[in-house]
Amino acid sequence: xxxxxxxxxxxxxxxxxxxxxxxxxxxxxxxxxxxxxxxxxxxxxxxxxxxxxxxxxxxxxxxxxxxxxxxxxxxxxxxxxxxxxxxxxxxxxxxxxxxxxxxxxxxxxxxxxxxxxxxxxxxxxxxxxxxxxxxxxxxxxxxxxxxxxxxxxxxxxxxxxxxxxxxxxxxxxxxxxxxxxxxxxxxxxxxxxxxxxxxxxxxxxxxxxxxxxxxxxxxxxxxxxxxxxxxxxxxxxxxxxxxxxxxxxxxxxxxxxxxxxxxxxxxxxxxxxxxxxxxxxxx
Numbered sequence: 001x002x003x004x005x006x007x008x009x010x011x012x013x014x015x016x017x018x019x020x021x022x023x024x025x026x027x028x029x030x031x032x033x034x035x036x037x038x039x040x041x042x043x044x045x046x047x048x049x050x051x052x053x054x055x056x057x058x059x060x061x062x063x064x065x066x067x068x069x070x071x072x073x074x075x076x077x078x079x080x081x082x083x084x085x086x087x088x089x090x091x092x093x094x095x096x097x098x099x100x101x102x103x104x105x106x107x108x109x110x111x112x113x114x115x116x117x118x119x120x121x122x123x124x125x126x127x128x129x130x131x132x133x134x135x136x137x138x139x140x141x142x143x144x145x146x147x148x149x150x151x152x153x154x155x156x157x158x159x160x161x162x163x164x165x166x167x168x169x170x171x172x173x174x175x176x177x178x179x180x181x182x183x184x185x186x187x188x189x190x191x192x193x194x195x196x197x198x199x200x201x202x203x204x205x206x207x208x209x210x211x212x213x214x215x216x217x218x219x220x221x222x223x224x225x226x227x228x229x230x231x232x233x234x235x236x237x238x239x240x241x242x243x244x245x246x247x248x249x250x251x252x253x254x255x256x257x258x259x260x261x262x263x264x265x266x267x268x269x270x271x272x273x274x275x276x277x278x279x280x281x282x283x
Contacts, residue, residue, distance in 0.1 A: 046077025058114025090202035164194030
């Protein structure tokens, strides 16, 4: 009798366990489906739904320099792509960025930080973050020479990669990004991406900023690009301009301010029905 009861209990528990597992699975599946539905609905109604944001990094960094800006954009439903440029020549960087732009469909906001501004100028200029905005026939160096030399210039030295330069890691924290935790700044110093000097002397092609509205975020405490040159370029391209008390590396030190001007540009571009010029000739 005991044996029969034990067998029956085991059978009952087995079926009960299976039923519970089935209930758990179905419940979890239902909750997951509900969460997915809620998330999709949220994204459909988010400000950035259906809008792409292409982020172009500058010299001495790579696409990870946008890491604090990207989650803010994604939380609003924007589809974000941060291009990894080789920094081997302006022509190469324009080519890679053009490929990234061509991979996106729908309305696209293009933003360039620092030297990345020279890259987007030859494609589809829109948002400049402490960036270079050359006119046709002008180079990054050509603009810089019109203004007092910024502090970082004395510390740009040959890197570990032959033919490429970088910022002396000992001076990177104080010159490139003095407004973040020094330990983080030191880490950024040793993961720098070297760049060829030719990127700074290459002649720019016809600027896209002549045909599309632009936005510019000036870094008021910049030690990499002369602040007056930033203001000059912003005025010259007729950009909607904001200035913040930031180092050159505002995407790292002031990601929310960068996010906010990107959103403003997205809203303004939608109003003007700006579309990406991915067929535009490069340099």
